[in-house]
Amino acid sequence: MPNAPHIKSAARRRAMKAASSTATALRAVLYLRMSMDRTGEGAGLERQEQACRALALARGWEVVAVVDDTISATTARLADRPGWQHVVRMIEAGEADLIVAWHLERVTRSMKDLESLIELAVERGVGLATATGDIDLTTDVGRMVARILAAVATAETERKAERQILANDQRVAEGKPQWIRRPFGYELDGTLREDEAAAVRKAYHDAIDGKALTTIAREWNEAGFTTSAPGSEMARPRAPRKRNYDPTGRWTNVAVRALLRSPRNMAKSTLYGEIMGDAKWSPIVDEATWRAVERKLADRERPDSSWGKLANLLSGIATCSVCDGPMGASRRGKEGESIYTCKGRPSQPDLGRGHCSIGVDFADGQIVRRLIQQMQATGRVTFRPQPPAIDPAPLVQREGEIAQLMAELVEDRTAGLIDRASLVAGTATLRAELAEIQAELAKAGTYGRAEEIDAEAAYDEFDRLDLGEQRAILRDAFEFIKVIPRGKGRRRQGEPAWQPELIRTAFTPAWS
Structure with a gap:
């Protein structure tokens, strides 16, 4: 039997499909979408389903599926909605003959999305029925009506956006809170919690x-x-x-x-x-x-997304001496040693990567050892940033001057040269200045040069810090930490895998 001739006319194919489907009920998939405004004015999922089922019952259609989305039509494209994608798969698989929605705007408010919907309807011969009036996207008149409705919905969306922008501008000009929900530290009215x-x-x-x-x-x-x-x-x-x-x-x-x-x-x-x-x-x-x-x-540094989470002390702080790219941790084999490896520079991929590597434990130990040795050499007593050195001599001199001035005020009061109110006011001003001077003197005594640093205690203190605090100290202390390529060839028997010379460091002025 010869093959059936291919029918090129889309209109004739739709007519033949409609004629062949008169003996069986059309299969309808109900598509529901909840509005973001939550007004409940006929847009609730239950109300939409009731209206769509009533339409299907009146037309004699068989409801084969009910699919819903709870996503805004203005912020999410059709392609981003999982419910709508399920509807498309059903249509493409021939599991449904038409789509039923409460209103066209429940499907889309975008002219661009509407065109993709029209394309689906023309290719598959699928109709779109709404509880507020049918729209046949397979006909030119139906497409015209749909485009008009979508244009009206788009215009309303734009007007709504303009109103929201004006309202935000007014709130900002008045200095009023414009918070959707209560921010941490505040109540909704702007008072502190x-x-x-x-x-x-x-x-x-x-x-x-x-x-x-x-x-x-x-x-x-x-x-x-x-x-x-x-x-x-x-x-x-x-x-x-x-x-x-x-x-x-x-x-x-x-x-x-x-x-x-x-x-x-x-x-x-x-x-x-x-x-x-x-x-x-x-x-x-x-x-x-x-x-x-x-x-x-x-x-504060931010790690490059190509080498992920910072989980080691020197990741992103140490750099390659060849390309100046960051060093990141990796592992040799499934059970191999953890090493820092040059990750290259993402902005200059032509420079390559992997120029040098060094063991994680060895490098971490070297850097912490050099940090504490620097503390011993400079008499530094804390890992934390130190305030500028304070010369106590001018403070001590001013402290003596204040004591003399207060004594003179007492003498003047005794001689009747000033009244009691003047005495109280004068001594209050001097006492406030004296308190500030004594606080500065106490601070100067706290950060002095230590004659001897307890290295073991310093190691213990550094180990008790979490990784973020340790890395912050390294950023403050080191001008740079550079790793040198080890060179080609196998190491001699008994020679250590890593040498301290493979790491070059320089301290910042604050640590020098």
């Missing part, structure tokens, strides 16, 4: 002192503090992400960094990430403190 605000204030000073953000996050978790991220049951529906959105409320170093860098904490209003001016809520810290931490966090 004292226990959280105190923790944030302490975190700023800890960050200035060099404490790692991971340590701050751990302390907050242990204290029972949680982020302001909503729980999974309260989170708003959103488009799929590469990483599943599963808020736990636990603090991480990333969350702490974002919080400390927020201008909100110094009572500054922002718009699209830019500081716009003073706000009317209470500040947690002053502007000088915020900017000091902002500079510190902005300057």
Whole structure:
């Protein structure tokens, strides 16, 4: 029997399909989508399903599936919606003959997405029925109506965006809070939540002192503090992400960094990430403190994404002496030695990578040993950044002058040259200055040159620090740490695998 002739006319194929389907009920898949505005005005999933089922019952269609999405049509394309992709797979597999939705805007509000929907309808001969009126995308009139409706929906979306922008501008100009949910450290009305605000204030000073953000996050978790991220049951529906959105409320170093860098904490209003001016809520810290931490966090290194998480002491701090690229840790074989290897420079791939390598344990030990030897050589008594050296002589001289002035005020009062109010005011001013001088003298005594450093105690102190704090100390202490290629050829029998000469270091002026 000869093959059936191919019918080129799409209109004739649709007519033949409609004629052949009169004996059997059309199979309908119901597509539902929940609106992000949550008004509940006919857009709830249950109401949509009831209206679509009523339409299918009246037309005699068989409902073969009900598929829903809880994603905004303005922020998520059709291709990004898992529910819609399931509908497309059913159509392509021939498991459904038409799509039923509550309204066209439940499917799309985008002209670009509408064209892909029209293409699907024309290629597969699929109809789109809505509870508010049928739209046959396989006909020119139906496509015209759909495009008009989509254009109206797009225009409404744009007007809504303009209204929101104007409202945000007005709130910023007035300095009012514009928070979707309560930020950590604040109530929704802009007043401070004292226990959280105190923790944030302490975190700023800890960050200035060099404490790692991971340590701050751990302390907050242990204290029972949680982020302001909503729980999974309260989170708003959103488009799929590469990483599943599963808020736990636990603090991480990333969350702490974002919080400390927020201008909100110094009572500054922002718009699209830019500081716009003073706000009317209470500040947690002053502007000088915020900017000091902002500079510190902005300057802190960020690992290149090509070699992932920093889990070793020198990863990203030590560099290759050949290409100046970062050294990253890897492992030789499944059970082999951990080594630092040159990762090259992503911005200059032509330079290559792997120019040098060195054992992780050997390199870490060498660097810590040199750090403590430098402390012994310079008389340094702490790993932490030291304040500038203080000359106590002028302070002691001024301390004596204040004592003399206070004695003279007492004599003048005794002689009747000044009244009691003048005596109290004069001595109060001098006492305040005296307290500042004595505090500076105490500080000068704290950071003095040590005659002898307990090396074992220094090693123990360094080991007790977490990795982030240790790395912060290395960044403060070393101008550079460079690894030298070992050279070609096999090492002699009995020769160590690694030599100290393979590591070159230089200390910063603060540690010299």
